[in-house]
Amino acid sequence: MVDIRLNATINGRKVSRDAKPHLRLLDFLRDDLNLTGNKEGCGAGECGTCSVFVDGMLVKSCLMPVAKAQGATVDTIESLAKSGELSVLQKAFHKAGASQCGYCIPGMVMAATAALRANPFADREEIKERLGGNICRCTGYQKIFDAVELARDVQNGRLPATALLETDTADGDVIGKSVRRIDAPSKVSGRLKYAGDMIMPGMLHVQVLRSPHAHARIVSIDTSAALAMEGVESVITSADVPGKDGFGVFVHDQPVMAHDKVRYVGEAVAAVAAEDALTAKRAVAAIKVVYEQLTPVFDPDVAMREGAAVVHDYAPDNITKHIPIRVGDVEAGFAESDLVIEENYSTQAIEHAYLEPEAGLAYVDHDDVVTVVSPSQNITHHRHMLARIIAKPISKVRFVMSPVGGGFGGKEDMIYQGMLALLAMKTMRPVRLVYTREESIISTAKRHPSRTNLRMGVMHDGRIKALAMRMVCDGGAYGLSTEGVMRKAAILAAGPYSIPNVRIDTYGIYTNNTPSGAFRSFGALQTQFATESHLDIIAERLGLDPFEIRRINAMRDGATTHTKQTLGSVSLMRALEAAEQASGWEAGAPAVRGETRGDLGHDDVRPSVTLGTRFAAGDTQEAAE
């Protein structure tokens, strides 16, 4: 490799350094200069976490080879807060609450800075347009746009600088008040260190070999060529697990790395720790695995049939969990109903797409405590599981939760922390693993895809007499949170409605698909999508307003749920009223609405998206100018 001698002005300082020719500007800034404020959310130009100024122009540094910065002036998020004093925009983000996990925020602040430099008077539409290259997954964009508008007005003198400060709230009087987040300054300045931003002296870089097959027996793994490579410190496989291998939120059915067989495409098979990530990558490519293909099963309904391929020996019927609920006599309920309606519903797998891809760091400290730092949403549980896996007393295992750059349930599973711990123990050096976006999508849990059959018996006046639901979910190759998701799905399946006769069965099924796991709403979405859609269909059939049928059946204070919980207070009626008002709902059965909808077209209904506000002024007669 021929290094590039890079001369540039970075954050106001002259830099003259050798850089590897294949580095992107982002790698050079983060890895070589330790300017980790700007992040790598996707590495493909899609998210904007890497946005920096090059010669005053905002670019995505993940799409720019470092050589292009030769002679240039580069400014990163670190350049904005001079000696720790936040810029007006950063203060405005703080004030407006425009930071949640914070992972997107440095890029957002950069894009906002560029927008107001390009047009100090940009209106909200133009701000939206100019920030179009940056994605946020948790704050939501409104507060971000609010922040940019606030900063614009302060900069232009339309608002006083005090508008950026905390509104006075009396001590302790915070409920219902807009209070600034105490962790926001670290996020708007890019100073907060996520796991992928952390470094330790002597740290090794980890890469993972993943299965190309959905279901295959591992005949042999030959790591000798990889181990022989210069710069490679260690290669581990399932054979390196000293204790009882297996993790999972309910059943411990998932090995740290595939053991004997692989069960989904993307499953970890081996891991390498090397002096740099490129060497680790090359070593991964040098590992030889011989597989013997097994028949895979991809459809949960097929997996439940007699004779289907078995994913886990302990569950020959491929059932991870079945949750049955029985209340009253459902058949009698249907018999006394005026109308019985049956429909099928399905939902698909969904990726959480938190902006921070999985990352973690592990080391063995001076007292032999195996320490794992990662954005885990469940460190205590992970600690207990890891102790068993590495055969150490719990006092010798520590988990540190690094800032979570978005989780949404997707970081509850101990997918990679085991590999990190094993490599740290083998090498006795700190090790770090940072997933690429693709790796995150390929290998980590998704929301359970579902198929639901639902029957409801109702009276002409809208009262529900009976509900029978059977939902089959694709749990994928490992259990993870499936059991809990099936429980919650079943518990909430009948919605907040008083129904005398209920039969619910939810099934989580093993297949050779990507595992399903925890995801915001945790099963409630799948069953309630069916129940609520069903109520709309029934409302239409009965000629009732959809709000009305819900009110007729709503649980009231003191109601008992179908899982026998007594509810002291139920806010459903208030929630319905608020929703009805906020939506400008036009009362009536769905079927009676004509072509024109009175509840659409209000001022607060979002208009369709357009681009080109910056042309708006000269929209006519441009050619004649």
Next chain:
Amino acid sequence: MLICDEYLTPTSLAEAFAAMEKNRGRYRVVAGCTDTLPWAREGRAGDVEIPALIDVTKIPELNERQVGDRRVRIGAATPIQRFLDDAALGRAMPAMPRCAVWFADDQIRAQATLGGNVVNASPAADATPCLEAHDAVVELASAQNGKIVKRSMPLRDFITGPGKTQLAEGELVTGFECDALAGFGGSFEKVGHRRSLVISVVCLAVMVKLDRDGRVIEDTRLAIAGIRPVPRRLREIEDLLRGKKLTGALLEEAADMPLDLVQSRSRQEYRRDVVRGFLVRGLIAASRRAGASPDALTQELEAAYG
């Protein structure tokens, strides 16, 4: 991940060709890198090791721009953003600023080059229908026996299929020569899943020139992409419109011509609907910007398609 042993940034054509000759069979040309870097990732080409990357963005010839009365010449390394910054260029190519504002996002189009967009030859490449509407000619250069040899060919011959062009081994695109269409009103219609960072499901470039009174279509150019392997000029529609009085009925007649344009494998019906709507909307917008007489187009038509 794109891995190279050497990253070369030649500052003249001669230097570039020398580097290409020296690394024959083991190099790849890059410009803005906005197609190349995402391509070298898992799920697409994966990790790619290329001994030499040759960056052509610092070659002066590839950065030149000349806007004449009849022809425009644009260097291949011109970033898409220039069509928004350079007013003279925008006037001579009236659909291009509208194309540029929909192109990727503010940041990527500062890097993404016109040459890269054409050579990458994606069926959804947004700049290609605009260039096609300008009767663009692709200028190519290579080195033979130490001498720089140039040739050129129409864009429509140069792009032969998805990802396929007539670019020869050892050859570079130096620039494009296009009709200067100052005085035309331009529009660019594009639809995808969201506002920014979006691959066109359909995109259409429209330019219209009207008579002094803004009532008669003197000339027009239309080209469409995203719905077939290569961009397509819509000469049938141009012929129908040229010399006619601008009316809503005429524009709808144009949109209803039975051209069977959609050759995509997916979402054909949707695309057909979009194409019809885009033709009317694009023609209305371009006519308005060309100074259409206020009473030429009915309000209802504008409301329906605006």
